[in-house]
Every structure is written in structure tokens, then in C-alpha cells.
Amino acid sequence: MDFNPVEIIKKKRDGGTLTEEEIRFFISSFLTGQIPEYQMSALLMAIHFNGLNDDETLSFVRSYVQSGKTVDLSFLNKPKIDKHSTGGVGDKTSLILAPLLACFDVVVPMMSGRGLGHTGGTLDKLESITGFRIDLSVTEFVDILKKLNVCMIGQTDDLAPADKKIYALRDVTATVDDIGLITASILSKKIAEGAEGIVYDVKMGSGANLPDTEKSRELAYKLLETTRKFGKEACALLTDMNEPLGYAIGNWLEVEECISIMDPSAKKSHLSEDLIQITLTLGGAMLMLAKKCEGIQEGFQMCEKKLFGGECFAKFVNLVELQGGNVELMIHQETYPAASSRSEIRAFDDGFISLLDALAFGTAAVNLGSGRMKADDKIDNSAGILLSKKVGDRVNKGETICELFAETENRLRTAESILNKGIGISKTGSQLKDKIIQVID
Amino acid sequence: MDFNPVEIIKKKRDGGTLTEEEIRFFISSFLTGQIPEYQMSALLMAIHFNGLNDDETLSFVRSYVQSGKTVDLSFLNKPKIDKHSTGGVGDKTSLILAPLLACFDVVVPMMSGRGLGHTGGTLDKLESITGFRIDLSVTEFVDILKKLNVCMIGQTDDLAPADKKIYALRDVTATVDDIGLITASILSKKIAEGAEGIVYDVKMGSGANLPDTEKSRELAYKLLETTRKFGKEACALLTDMNEPLGYAIGNWLEVEECISIMDPSAKKSHLSEDLIQITLTLGGAMLMLAKKCEGIQEGFQMCEKKLFGGECFAKFVNLVELQGGNVELMIHQETYPAASSRSEIRAFDDGFISLLDALAFGTAAVNLGSGRMKADDKIDNSAGILLSKKVGDRVNKGETICELFAETENRLRTAESILNKGIGISKTGSQLKDKIIQVID
Numbered sequence: 081m082d083f084n085p086v087e088i089i090k091k092k093r094d095g096g097t098l099t100e101e102e103i104r105f106f107i108s109s110f111l112t113g114q115i116p117e118y119q120m121s122a123l124l125m126a127i128h129f130n131g132l133n134d135d136e137t138l139s140f141v142r143s144y145v146q147s148g149k150t151v152d153l154s155f156l157n158k159p160k161i162d163k164h165s166t167g168g169v170g171d172k173t174s175l176i177l178a179p180l181l182a183c184f185d186v187v188v189p190m191m192s193g194r195g196l197g198h199t200g201g202t203l204d205k206l207e208s209i210t211g212f213r214i215d216l217s218v219t220e221f222v223d224i225l226k227k228l229n230v231c232m233i234g235q236t237d238d239l240a241p242a243d244k245k246i247y248a249l250r251d252v253t254a255t256v257d258d259i260g261l262i263t264a265s266i267l268s269k270k271i272a273e274g275a276e277g278i279v280y281d282v283k284m285g286s287g288a289n290l291p292d293t294e295k296s297r298e299l300a301y302k303l304l305e306t307t308r309k310f311g312k313e314a315c316a317l318l319t320d321m322n323e324p325l326g327y328a329i330g331n332w333l334e335v336e337e338c339i340s341i342m343d344p345s346a347k348k349s350h351l352s353e354d355l356i357q358i359t360l361t362l363g364g365a366m367l368m369l370a371k372k373c374e375g376i377q378e379g380f381q382m383c384e385k386k387l388f389g390g391e392c393f394a395k396f397v398n399l400v401e402l403q404g405g406n407v408e409l410m411i412h413q414e415t416y417p418a419a420s421s422r423s424e425i426r427a428f429d430d431g432f433i434s435l436l437d438a439l440a441f442g443t444a445a446v447n448l449g450s451g452r453m454k455a456d457d458k459i460d461n462s463a464g465i466l467l468s469k470k471v472g473d474r475v476n477k478g479e480t481i482c483e484l485f486a487e488t489e490n491r492l493r494t495a496e497s498i499l500n501k502g503i504g505i506s507k508t509g510s511q512l513k514d515k516i517i518q519v520i521d
Numbered sequence: 522m523d524f525n526p527v528e529i530i531k532k533k534r535d536g537g538t539l540t541e542e543e544i545r546f547f548i549s550s551f552l553t554g555q556i557p558e559y560q561m562s563a564l565l566m567a568i569h570f571n572g573l574n575d576d577e578t579l580s581f582v583r584s585y586v587q588s589g590k591t592v593d594l595s596f597l598n599k600p601k602i603d604k605h606s607t608g609g610v611g612d613k614t615s616l617i618l619a620p621l622l623a624c625f626d627v628v629v630p631m632m633s634g635r636g637l638g639h640t641g642g643t644l645d646k647l648e649s650i651t652g653f654r655i656d657l658s659v660t661e662f663v664d665i666l667k668k669l670n671v672c673m674i675g676q677t678d679d680l681a682p683a684d685k686k687i688y689a690l691r692d693v694t695a696t697v698d699d700i701g702l703i704t705a706s707i708l709s710k711k712i713a714e715g716a717e718g719i720v721y722d723v724k725m726g727s728g729a730n731l732p733d734t735e736k737s738r739e740l741a742y743k744l745l746e747t748t749r750k751f752g753k754e755a756c757a758l759l760t761d762m763n764e765p766l767g768y769a770i771g772n773w774l775e776v777e778e779c780i781s782i783m784d785p786s787a788k789k790s791h792l793s794e795d796l797i798q799i800t801l802t803l804g805g806a807m808l809m810l811a812k813k814c815e816g817i818q819e820g821f822q823m824c825e826k827k828l829f830g831g832e833c834f835a836k837f838v839n840l841v842e843l844q845g846g847n848v849e850l851m852i853h854q855e856t857y858p859a860a861s862s863r864s865e866i867r868a869f870d871d872g873f874i875s876l877l878d879a880l881a882f883g884t885a886a887v888n889l890g891s892g893r894m895k896a897d898d899k900i901d902n903s904a905g906i907l908l909s910k911k912v913g914d915r916v917n918k919g920e921t922i923c924e925l926f927a928e929t930e931n932r933l934r935t936a937e938s939i940l941n942k943g944i945g946i947s948k949t950g951s952q953l954k955d956k957i958i959q960v961i962d
Contacts, residue, residue, distance in 0.1 A: 089695040093569065118558035122694035125566035128534065253563035254530040 132260025144268030147242035170324035198442030277313035277369030287438020330464015419485035440502025573701030585709030588683035611765035639883030718754030718810035728879020767796035771905015860926035881943025
């Protein structure tokens with residue numbers, strides 16, 4: 081059926097509800113180029129103001145999914161569970177969760193994204209492992225899933241291509257914040273990749289992509305509701321993103337932190353308590369959706385055993401090998417090329433760390449070279465930040481709070497000046513809040 | 522100075538006020554192509570929702586004017602007054618007003634537009650006069666103004682080109698209705714053409730471009746206020762556009778109606794009372810702005826004399842001649858090529874005409890061929906509608922209400938079916954309302 085694009089924009093602009101046919105027409109015509117970018121961006125801005133109701137959101141998801149192929153994993157007689165994080169700083173849980181769940185005979189068909197703004201991306205982290213290929217064909221993806229239960233790739237051009245094209249436009253037209261559009265973008269990829277259950281890690285706080293706390297909560301409920309309407313299992317965690325997760329920020333540094341947790345023989349410089357707690361809770365939720373346990377707490381304990389017993393690490397090494405990565409690096413991280421410049425930020429006073437602002441650390445890390453300021457910027461895999469302290473820790477004046485790594489001294493200076501306002505020390509310690517704010521299931 | 526376009530869009534989206542520098546940057550970068558259409562349309566939609574305040578509107582006007590050349594008429598030691606109508610059906614007052622005011626030694630540098638949607642455009646009407654050139658250079662424009670005090674042209678690429686480019690984008694992104702953007706578009710052209718005083722004819726009712734009555738009133742006030750902030754004289758009339766103005770709708774038919782009013786020797790088939798009343802009131806207001814009289818009523822009477830005395834018609838014939846039009850047609854309208862197909866709509870009952878819906882008549886006329894449905898449609902100058910009755914007139918069953926003219930029988934059938942719901946007859950006559958709803962000066 082043929083519609084008038086201007087009438088569709090006007091309808092949404094005036095607060096009307098778009099039909100499934102109108103949404104499908106608009107999205108498919110945009111993908112073929114019959115509807116130009118300027119009409120799509122006008123519609124997106126109208127959606128920003130008037131929102132998408134539940135039915136419209138479903139239509140967006142379906143239109144995104146129908147715009148490309150879908151992976152058929154039905155021949156695998158195992159639960160297929162994925163996890164999605166709305167993005168944070170030092171958020172590396174996927175690197176551990178994907179192989180961990182695979183150890184329980186749960187299939188994890190994980191399609192991830194790149195770093196965005198001040199937040200990191202799983203794809204960039206994986207690619208810091210020399211040789212690791214994230215651009216597999218659907219056939220290769222399915223093959224590795226059959227062998228290992230897990231495979232980690234990027235969004236291919238085949239799956240949900242409309243989402244990819246529209247996302248790129250949202251990014252440059254200030255229309256990334258709408259709950260309905262975010263939900264459609266996330267869920268369509270999960271459906272296309274073949275997941276049957278999804279655990280959402282919705283970040284809240286200064287380092288989250290949606291800084292507004294109420295909007296994050298709204299997003300969590302919308303994600304759950306919409307996912308269930310597609311007959312999929314879902315669960316959401318609201319987690320704190322006011323300070324970076326774990327101790328490392330930066331692609332290879334984060335891989336190293338994950339290895340140090342997964343490899344039982346590794347020397348641990350710090351115990352990444354917050355990272356481990358969130359990872360195991362997410363893992364427990366994934367096991368629950370896979371019907372491998374009764375509740376998250378039971379799943380948490382099951383995950384704990386496999387993680388610290390070394391099974392998870394063995395699976396991770398297998399995954400790296402099958403996806404073309406250098407396995408030697410998994411054992412000998414000291415052979416990885418080091419950053420040429422390094423500096424430290426030291427405590428300016430005695431006391432307790434009261435602030436490690438996630439937004440400041442994320443922005444500083446991008447400026448060190450671990451992320452992109454423009455779409456075609458090259459990433460420096462060795463760049464980043466290693467914390468020595470976390471919020472609540474006692475420090476003495478002059479003690480190292482964090483180390484910075486980059487290619488040039490200039491980058492170090494820029495990052496230091498960004499971090500200046502992102503670190504706080506107080507005279508008295510205070511009660512630490514739980515990193516898991518709420519579990520919605 | 523360089524700004525980030527996404528940040529500017531976000532600022533307006535979130536209800537902020539854009540600075541003159543931000544607006545100028547966005548508009549000039551759009552004109553050079555550095556800001557793509559999809560970012561401009563996102564900004565326009567954000568403006569639709571959050572509006573432009575007075576200062577922002579002024580910045581838009583200035584940026585539009587500065588995007589091109591301006592006509593310098595300061596060497597003409599006479600008042601320069603123009604009129605602008607927001608557009609209606611059968612609205613042909615400009616054809617009479619321009620030569621009429623020129624008779625008083627008032628310079629009328631009129632830059633008009635084409636038909637838009639169901640409403641007609643002065644340019645299309647002028648071009649129905651064989652040979653009439655509306656695409657004059659600025660030099661030719663000024664030359665004719667020097668000789669005649671009046672010249673009527675289209676928007677050139679030189680004057681306010683940013684408005685032209687942005688208007689085209691608004692038209693296809695459902696962002697034409699914002700009061701601030703409309704004001705900037707209208708006023709920038711008037712300033713660029715060199716007008717010192719402007720009378721606004723803001724239409725209200727079914728056939729107006731802004732159907733919402735309150736919005737029309739708001740537009741009138743915004744036009745007045747913004748015009749005066751530029752140190753120009755202004756006055757606005759709110760006029761009724763629920764039924765077509767006068768008896769003719771369609772380009773050449775409307776020129777003929779104007780000639781029949783202006784030419785004292787012409788045979789009058791009808792006395793176009795509503796058209797004459799509005800034209801003379803607008804003329805009175807223009808004379809008042811030109812300081813040729815004390816008030817509109819005095820100006821009205823002065824205009825009446827020149828219009829019916831034949832001076833105005835002589836000036837019109839001069840204008841047609843200097844702009845390349847066929848002067849013979851001014852006397853011998855019977856030589857104009859007639860439409861090949863013709864039909865009539867007759868009264869289905871005895872009574873009084875209670876409805877001649879301007880929107881229906883405008884839409885029907887476009888379908889007959891007098892307007893464009895797509896930008897590149899060719900116009901049929903002979904097509905249109907001639908009313909025999911006006912609202913309030915007594916009719917007998919079977920009497921002609923209007924005649925339709927087109928190239929094909931098909932077009933007649935389409936127009937007839939549109940007019941079906943646009944004509945009403947009631948058993949009792951009712952008090953006619955004044956066509957001039959309000960004068961704001």
C-alpha cells in the first residue's frame with residue numbers, strides 16, 4: 081500500500097497513533113531510499129516529542145526485524161539467552177557472561193555494538209584481542225554456536241538493517257533518547273539473532289547513556305513489556321553507573337581485567353567486587369530465564385562455581401581461538417604492546433574516596449584514545465585508565481588513585497584535566513550503596 | 522564561529538533559546554550544504570514543538586535577509602508599501618491593489634508566490650496573461666518601479682535564498698505551520714525587496730492555509746510585532762475565507778474578474794462586493810501606512826475613486842505591457858483560449874445558499890487543472906470555477922450555482938464530486954457576517 085510520507089509525519093506530529101502499515105511503509109521506503117533522510121529525521125523528532133505507544137513500539141520492532149534476515153537457531157535444542165546493557169564505563173560483563181552461560185549448555189548468540197560517546201562497546205574490547213574477528217557471516221556465527229554454545233559478533237548488514245540506518249541518523253539529529261525508539265533498536269537485534277530470553281542491564285547514574293534516572297526505569301519496564309509481547313522471556317536489572325565498573329577502563333585493559341577474574345591461576349591485583357557481583361547476578365538471571373534454576377540467587381551461586389573453577393575461562397579461550405584471536409595473549413598478557421606514555425593521579429589529601437565520576441572517567445578514556453570522537457577515529461587498544469582505588473576506599477595523600485595510558489603526553493594532559501573534577505576525597509567514609517538498585521522480573 | 526549542529530538541535534528540542542549566532546550558523550551552513558537537510562528538518566520539527574520566541578524570530582528574519590542580496594530603493598523618494606496575504610481561494614486582491622496604490626505615487630515592489638495546496642498564487646495568475654514575465658532581474662525590477670511605481674515578480678534566487686531552500690524542506694516535512702517560521706519567511710522577503718510598510722491580510726476559515734482561527738490571530742500579531750521591530754510600518758486585517766473571494770477561481774478567470782472590476786467600460790456580470798470591500802480596505806490601509814491619509818476609511822474612499830474612475834486599470838495595462846504581457850487581452854478577453862470541457866452545478870432545492878466551502882472550491886479548482894498536485898504539474902490557465910451565486914443569495918431549484926472549466930470530462934467529474942459536500946442550501950436566509958473580521962493597527 082502507498083502512503084503520503086508528509087501525512088504520516090503530520091499524524092505523529094499532531095499526537096496521532098501510527099498504524100503498523102504506516103510504520104512499515106515509512107521504514108521500508110526509507111531503507112530503499114524512496115523516503116529521504118530529511119523526512120525520516122522529521123518523523124524521529126516528532127516521535128521524540130509525542131513518543132511511541134506500546135503498539136507503535138511493537139510495529140517498529142517488527143518492521144526493523146522484517147527489514148532483514150533472521151538467524152534460525154530452532155534446530156539447537158537448548159535455551160538461547162542473551163544479555164543487553166544500555167552502556168556504561170568499564171562495563172565488561174559480556175566478556176565473562178557469554179562464555180560463562182555457555183558452560184551451562186545455554187546458547188548465547190551475542191550481537192554487540194561499538195563504543196558510543198563516553199561509554200565503551202563490547203566489539204571494541206573483543207577486537208583489542210589481536211586477530212579476533214567480529215565480522216563473521218551468519219553461517220560462521222551458527223557454526224561456532226553449534227560447537228561452543230557461544231559466539232560474539234557485530235551487527236551485520238543482514239540483520240535489522242533498518243535499525244542500523246536509522247540509528248546512524250538518530251545519532252546526528254538529537255533523537256537518540258526516546259524510550260520507544262531505544263526499545264525497538266535493542267529488541268529487534270535480539271529477535272533477529274535468535275534469542276529466546278533476554279536479561280537487560282539498565283544503567284543509572286552519571287555514566288549511563290540515559291542520565292535521567294526516571295527515564296532509565298521507564299526504559300527497563302518498556303523493554304520487559306515489549307520483549308514479553310514477542311513471547312520471549314525477559315528480566316531487567318537496574319544497576320548503578322555513578323562510578324566505573326571494576327578497575328579497568330579501555331579495551332585491552334578491560335580484557336585483562338576479565339582474564340584476571342576468569343583465570344584461576346592469574347595473579348589478582350584487586351578483587352573487582354562490584355564487577356563480579358553484577359556479572360554473577362546477570363548470569364543468575366540468564367540461568368533463570370534458561371530454566372536452569374528457580375531464582376536469581378540460585379543461579380548466582382551456580383555461576384560463581386563455574387567462574388572461579390576455571391570452566392568459564394576455558395570456554396573463553398576456546399571462543400577466542402575459534403573467532404581467530406591470539407590465544408597466547410590469554411596466558412601471556414605481558415607480551416601485549418604497552419602504551420608509550422603513562423602518568424598517575426595521586427591523592428591530594430588523606431581521607432576516603434567519595435567520587436570517581438563515571439562520566440568523567442569515560443570521557444577521559446575516550447580522550448586517551450580508547451574510544452572515538454568522530455566515527456572514523458582509530459582506537460588505541462592499549463590506552464585507558466587503571467584504578468587503584470574505588471569509592472569508599474581509604475587513601476593517604478600522595479597515594480596513587482589511578483594510572484593513565486596513552487600514545488602521547490598531550491592525551492595524558494587532556495585526560496588529567498578532565499579527571500580533575502571527577503575525583504573526590506572526603507574526610508569521613510560513608511555507607512556504600514548496593515550496585516544493584518532493583519531487579520525487575 | 523563554529524558550533525556543533527547536534528547540540529543546537531538538542532538545545533531547541535529541550536526548550537532552550539537559540540542565540541543569533543547559533544541561528545545564523547545553522548542557516549548559513551545549511552545554505553552552503555555543510556549542514557545536511559536531515560539536520561535542518563530535525564531542527565524545524567523541534568521548532569514546531571517548542572516555537573521561536575521574539576528574539577529568535579528576529580534572528581531568523583535577519584539570517585534569511587543576510588543570506589542574499591537586498592533591493593535598495595532608497596533613491597526613490599516615495600513611500601514603498603507592499604501587501605501580503607496568507608493565502609486563500611479566489612484571493613486576487615493583489616492584481617488590483619498593486620496598480621491601484623501606484624496611482625497615488627506609492628511604490629509597490631511586489632514579490633509574490635505560486636499556488637500552494639488548495640490556495641492560488643499571484644504569480645500563477647499573472648503568468649496566465651500570455652507573455653507576462655515574472656522572472657525579472659533586480660535591475661529590470663527597479664527600472665519598472667522607477668517608471669510605474671509598481672512591478673510584480675517572483676522570489677528570485679538572489680533575495681532571501683535561505684528562506685526559499687528552507688521553505689521547500691518545510692513543505693515536505695510537515696513543518697509549515699509554525700508561527701515564527703511563517704513570520705520569518707514572509708517578512709524576510711518583504712525586507713529584501715525594499716518595502717517600508719506592509720499590510721497583512723491574514724485569512725481565517727476553511728479555505729485559509731492555517732485553518733485554526735486562534736493561530737491565525739496569533740500570526741497576525743506576530744507579523745505586526747516583528748515587522749515593527751525592524752522599523753517598518755505595519756497593519757493587519759483578519760478576513761473571512763470560509764467562502765471563495767469574489768466569483769472566479771482559476772488563474773485566467775480571476776484576471777478576467779479583476780479586469781471587469783477595473784475597466785469602467787467592461788460589462789459586469791456580477792458585482793464582486795466582498796472582493797471590492799476587502800481590496801479597498803487593504804488599499805486604504807496601504808495608503809495610511811504611506812501617510813497619504815489619516816485612517817483606513819479615508820483611504821478606502823480615495824481608492825474607490827481611482828478604482829472606478831479607470832486610473833487603476835490604465836496603470837494595470839501599463840504594467841502588463843512593461844512586463845511583456847499581451848495588452849490586447851486586457852480589452853478583448855474573448856480571444857483567450859477557452860477550456861475544452863465545461864459543466865454546471867445546479868441547485869438541488871429552492872432556498873438560500875448557506876455554504877460554498879472555500880476548501881472544497883479550492884481543492885476542486887486544483888483538480889480542474891488550475892493548481893498543482895505535484896511541484897512539476899503543468900497548470901491549465903483556462904481551468905477553474907465561475908460562481909453564479911454567493912452565500913446568502915436566493916436560488917431556485919435547477920438554477921446554476923457555478924460553472925466548471927477543464928481540459929477533460931474526467932477532471933470535471935472529480936471536481937463535481939469534491940464540490941458535492943461543499944455546497945449547502947437552507948430554507949431560510951441568515952444574517953451575513955462582515956468579511957473583515959478585525960483590523961489590527
